[in-house]
Amino acid sequence: MTDPIHIVGGGMAGAEAAWQIAQGGGRAVIHEMRPHVGTFAHRTGDLAEMVCSNSFRSDDDEQNAVGLLHWEMRAAGGLVMEMADRHRLPAGGALAVDRDGFSAAVTERLHAHPNVEVVPGEVDALPGDGRWIVATGPLTGSKLAAAIAAEAGQDSLAFFDAIAPIVHADSVDMDVAWRQSRYDKGETEEERTAYLNCPMTRDEYEAFIDALLAAETTPFKEGETAGYFDGCLPIEVMAERGRETLRFGPMKPVGLTNPHDPTTKPHAVVQLRRDNALGTLYNIVGFQTKMKYGAQKEVLSMIPGLHGARFARLGGIHRNTFINSPTLLDAEMRLRSRPHIRFAGQITGVEGYVESAAMGMLAGRLALAEAEGRALPPVPPTTATGALMTHITGGAEAKTFQPMNVNFGLFPPVEVRGGRRNRPARYKAYTDRAKADWAAWLTAGGGAPALAAQ
CATH class of the missing domain: 3.50.50.60 (FAD/NAD(P)-binding domain)
Incomplete structure (x- = not known):
């Protein structure tokens, strides 16, 4: 050998x-x-x-x-x-x-x-x-x-990467949220209902964007000049690029029908994906963030269905080297x-x-x-x-x-x-x-x- x-x-x-x-x-x-x-x-x-x-x-x-x-x-x-x-x-x-x-x-x-x-x-x-x-x-x-x-x-070389928050499933209000994969993708019923979906009206979305843009974020250390990897941008950075950016990104409402109100198309939708086998934890899809912890709880609780959400892990940002x-x-x-x-x-x-x-x-x-x-x-x-x-x-x-x-x-x-x-x-x-x-x-x-x- x-x-x-x-x-x-x-x-x-x-x-x-x-x-x-x-x-x-x-x-x-x-x-x-x-x-x-x-x-x-x-x-x-x-x-x-x-x-x-x-x-x-x-x-x-x-x-x-x-x-x-x-x-x-x-x-x-x-x-x-x-x-x-x-x-x-x-x-x-x-x-x-x-x-x-x-x-x-x-x-x-x-x-x-x-x-x-x-x-x-x-x-x-x-x-x-x-x-x-x-x-x-x-x-x-x-x-x-x-x-x-x-x-x-x-x-x-380096760039900054961000982590998305994780919530306890039993703290999501299912009278507001519903289970469905986008376009009902999946071969089994479990796969077709794999995501939790939280709908937003236009007013709720606009208020959310306002809060997101005003939220306090973690500052970079002195001398840090690295950029972001475009595939993992913090949500507040995406919002800074235009008020509709999130609605055409991780919050797009397409391929989903709200069974609580099937005749009304949501203006935006926040999706949560199962994070463990027990189904007790869900991560907020595409919601990488550099908001400070207090700001995260405040802003994310504005999402319909997450008003009383308990967080198993909040988001954060870290420097990646390549x-x-x-x-x-x-x-x-x-x-x-x-x-x-x-x-x-x-x-x-x-x-x-x-x-x-x-x-x-x-x-x-x-x-x-x-x-x-x-x-x-x-x-x-x-x-x-x-x-x-x-x-x-x-x-x-x-x-x-x-x-x-x-x-x-x-x-x-x-x-x-x-x-x-x-x-x-x-x-x-x-x-x-x-x-x-x-x-x-x-x-x-x-x-x-x-x-x-x-």
Whole structure:
């Protein structure tokens, strides 16, 4: 057996990298600073702890790029997707999970694996030898972040990310709210009624926007100039961009009918998604915020149905760090100046749980192959995983590099009848091509395809 591959960070990317190495017959050592060194956002010392949301977003593998990424991770025998499926919650067409059950299961599985060792404690410098994967995520410790910045010869890039509040389900007024997934999505009744919906009239919406814009927010520390990731903007920042922004974003009223008043179309709707298997907690969808705690309680209690809401967790904001990967990493995710170190996960500039896990999966497989003297075939850029990897290792413009979710804009174009206007056919063509190319890559050396029988 080869020397162990060390992984800094036990989040989505680190956990998946360790699993892929261990399942491939290698030894993985995870160095995780929690719970000895905490962060603003984490609550436990579990591996793969979910922080800002409990959703892996759409699970549609024929019309959605992240759903396709789910499919590819399942085909690669991914631990993150296996545990997500096992701890799935009803969420219409989305893949939402019981966050505590999910992270506990990932932790248990990795601790039980004979090829995995979890070492508590903080790594505060870039290692000088051995094989390493840095998968510290957006909340990289300050000392290690400084070491990375010094090695890169530039300041680490950063943006601010926000967390949505969570409410106790029994404190939601169901005489006002109702259960329904948008457009009644879902194969079962439980899935079609997975969300709680709180309707607003025009006057209620306008008053809510006024209060939101006037609310006291958490100030940035002196010298902090990072921007926001557009996919996770605080609601008050969205409101500042225009009074109708929220109504065309997380508060859009389309695809919903209020059974308490079916003939009246709400002006806006706030949705809550189940956050745990018991159904006792719900998070407010799209309501990331940097309002101070007192202001949050005041403003959010204006939402019809949440007048008496009790909060299990209020929202907050934290600084996320990522590197300029197109400049710093080679085509196999190695640090150009120290090729014994790979980077994976959100610190590379991919955004999202599954995107982070996918980059961990690749980093783990690449590191193991290198340790064994094997060369993996290039990952096809026509796949969701390959498109993300290509983006961070040279496909993106380095001068304007920013965090990115997987999307079909990262894929090589396809031609279909009807051209760009025929979006369903185009997206289906993307996913059909990706599935064939991903299965071929796995068979050719990336690993046996777990979905060969499907």
